[in-house]
Amino acid sequence: xxxxxxxxxxxxxxxxxxxxxxxxxxxxxxxxxxxxxxxxxxxxxxxxxxxxxxxxxxxxxxxxxxxxxxxxxxxxxxxxxxxxxxxxxxxxxxxxxxxxxxxxxxxxxxxxxxxxxxxxxxxxxxxxxxxxxxxxxxxxxxxxxxxxxxxxxxxxxxxxxxxxxxxxxxxxxxxxxxxxxxxxxxxxxxxxxxxxxxxxxxxxxxxxxxxxxxxxxxxxxxxxxxxxxxxxxxxxxxxxxxxxxxxxxxxxxxxxxxxxxxxxxxxxxxxxxxxxxxxxxxxxxxxxxxxxxxxxxxxxxxxxxxxxxxxxxxxxxxxxxxxxxxxxxxxxxxxxxxxxxxxxxxxxxxxxxxxxxxxxxxxxxxxxxxxxxxxxxxxxxxxxxxxxxxxxxxxxxxxxxxxxxxxxx
Amino acid sequence: xxxxxxxxxxxxxxxxxxxxxxxxxxxxxxxxxxxxxxxxxxxxxxxxxxxxxxxxxxxxxxxxxxxxxxxxxxxxxxxxxxxxxxxxxxxxxxxxxxxxxxxxxxxxxxxxxxxxxxxxxxxxxxxxxxxxxxxxxxxxxxxxxxxxxxxxxxxxxxxxxxxxxxxxxxxxxxxxxxxxxxxxxxxxxxxxxxxxxxxxxxxxxxxxxxxxxxxxxxxxx
Ligand SMILES: Nc1ncnc2c1ncn2[C@@H]1O[C@H](COP(=O)(O)OP(=O)(O)OP(=O)(O)O)[C@@H](O)[C@H]1O
Ligand SMILES: [Mg+2]
Numbered sequence: 001x002x003x004x005x006x007x008x009x010x011x012x013x014x015x016x017x018x019x020x021x022x023x024x025x026x027x028x029x030x031x032x033x034x035x036x037x038x039x040x041x042x043x044x045x046x047x048x049x050x051x052x053x054x055x056x057x058x059x060x061x062x063x064x065x066x067x068x069x070x071x072x073x074x075x076x077x078x079x080x081x082x083x084x085x086x087x088x089x090x091x092x093x094x095x096x097x098x099x100x101x102x103x104x105x106x107x108x109x110x111x112x113x114x115x116x117x118x119x120x121x122x123x124x125x126x127x128x129x130x131x132x133x134x135x136x137x138x139x140x141x142x143x144x145x146x147x148x149x150x151x152x153x154x155x156x157x158x159x160x161x162x163x164x165x166x167x168x169x170x171x172x173x174x175x176x177x178x179x180x181x182x183x184x185x186x187x188x189x190x191x192x193x194x195x196x197x198x199x200x201x202x203x204x205x206x207x208x209x210x211x212x213x214x215x216x217x218x219x220x221x222x223x224x225x226x227x228x229x230x231x232x233x234x235x236x237x238x239x240x241x242x243x244x245x246x247x248x249x250x251x252x253x254x255x256x257x258x259x260x261x262x263x264x265x266x267x268x269x270x271x272x273x274x275x276x277x278x279x280x281x282x283x284x285x286x287x288x289x290x291x292x293x294x295x296x297x298x299x300x301x302x303x304x305x306x307x308x309x310x311x312x313x314x315x316x317x318x319x320x321x322x323x324x325x326x327x328x329x330x331x332x333x334x335x336x337x338x339x340x341x342x343x344x345x346x347x348x349x350x351x352x353x354x355x356x357x358x359x360x361x362x363x364x365x366x367x368x369x370x371x372x373x374x375x376x377x378x379x380x381x382x383x384x385x386x387x388x389x390x391x392x393x394x395x396x397x398x399x400x401x402x403x404x405x406x407x408x409x
Numbered sequence: 410x411x412x413x414x415x416x417x418x419x420x421x422x423x424x425x426x427x428x429x430x431x432x433x434x435x436x437x438x439x440x441x442x443x444x445x446x447x448x449x450x451x452x453x454x455x456x457x458x459x460x461x462x463x464x465x466x467x468x469x470x471x472x473x474x475x476x477x478x479x480x481x482x483x484x485x486x487x488x489x490x491x492x493x494x495x496x497x498x499x500x501x502x503x504x505x506x507x508x509x510x511x512x513x514x515x516x517x518x519x520x521x522x523x524x525x526x527x528x529x530x531x532x533x534x535x536x537x538x539x540x541x542x543x544x545x546x547x548x549x550x551x552x553x554x555x556x557x558x559x560x561x562x563x564x565x566x567x568x569x570x571x572x573x574x575x576x577x578x579x580x581x582x583x584x585x586x587x588x589x590x591x592x593x594x595x596x597x598x599x600x601x602x603x604x605x606x607x608x609x610x611x612x613x614x615x616x617x618x619x620x621x622x623x624x625x626x627x628x629x630x
Contacts, residue, residue, distance in 0.1 A: 013506050
């Protein structure tokens, strides 16, 4: 027994006495909220993951010749037309904030022992950093990195998705190559071995781990060696820039386009675009569901409260004889539906969160933890549903004519 | 206690007027045991509910201790129902999911001026009506006579001056009827409460100190 008998006791007692009928009304709210919370939990984690990926990648920018077709960020530079290597210096001397780790590239498809590979010339970072032009401008690569680190968060590299991260190569001798995992496997290459490219012998300095991208089919050599080998002169087919996310949103792309008007500048965002699209879709789906659930839930609760009011007509009459005002009857029923809303919201939150935690890793490969603020939203949405749904039945209960009720006995 | 002058209640029923009460003029003295009789549909329940502050009359005046009842605000009327009068109806109108004790306590929840502790008071009332061992029973677990006694205990919750009873013995066998009538008589004689009781039963009429007879909304005796 309750220690103190109050109106709240009356409401609880009534709810418990008729709990079987309560279940359908409550179930609608609970399941509705559970579905939304489940979807929202997964989506919010997924959004979080995308954001982290973008941050960690430093939102790479790719500078390509105007004529290049761009379908895939990773293969955009292969066999593309070229532009002068001097563009690297143009970017470097412009001292744009947010530009870090410039890396020019030249890629061509060639055959090695009859097997097609992509030969990519790159500039090792130690050579870039010591380029005279960089020193002349009074900036070291390290300074650039430092300036960048404050705005983005590159320290958190542990969660970096390896398939999206490109190896930066610190130093590379003119006769050394780094080979992708697939090339190494096909051509049976191992670290320390040799490989002949276009008639010139190179030493395999390193076999790269598998990335699942076109990089696995590449052989990386020094940019100048590749230029010599292919006879292109001082040309590159792409410049990769590590830029900061915040700088990119501050219009870095536009500034780069001003400096290099005859190029095409794209970002790595396209890589994670599918995931972003999925998230947008999920947000839409959950918004539509929210509307449906508010409508269906309100109808279910309204239905339940209507039946409840009908069933309690005589009781309402009794309460009036005892001294209840209409306002008090109003409050009695509205408090009851508010309790239903709060209970339904809490249960829905718990159920939805549990579902997301169990299904998230299986269906979306995401680890999901409870999002406490969603409890608040669940409670708000569920109480709104309950109050909206029961407004009319309760209004009717309070307006019941006692003269009529009394005649019904 | 009650002064009625030309009290009239007209119901609108499918466009037709039903004169449930037709210019009733009467005086009900404090401390009396009034019995209201009359055929079915003669307006007895309507009269009782009007005296109880539930049905607003169409015209005429109703004064309670000199004050015009239907000039009260709805809150004042609710307080009047809560404290000045207590209802005992034919079907006992107990709240089905509350125990006997809780049913008796509900009117007390609305009464801020109550001096006694509600639970004690409710237990004492049930005790007086011989229900001390049934405090925690739900209405459906009680016999019909016991249910009516709980209803009487609840009518007494806030120590009202008046008990309004609408065929309180209508559903009871003769023996139980007598038991309830004796209780009402005691409330009238020992506690000097005004009792206004609607009844069909000739045996019940005997208990009254004053009898009013209604016929088609009119007072005939
Ligand atoms: N809400 C209402 N709407 C329309 N007519 C009503 C309403 N309530 C009562 N009446 C009519 O008013 C008249 C008086 O009804 P009332 O219930 O007061 O009679 P009664 O004397 O209590 O009858 P009974 O002995 O059968 O209980 C009846 O003709 C009834 O049909
Ligand atoms: Mg009647």
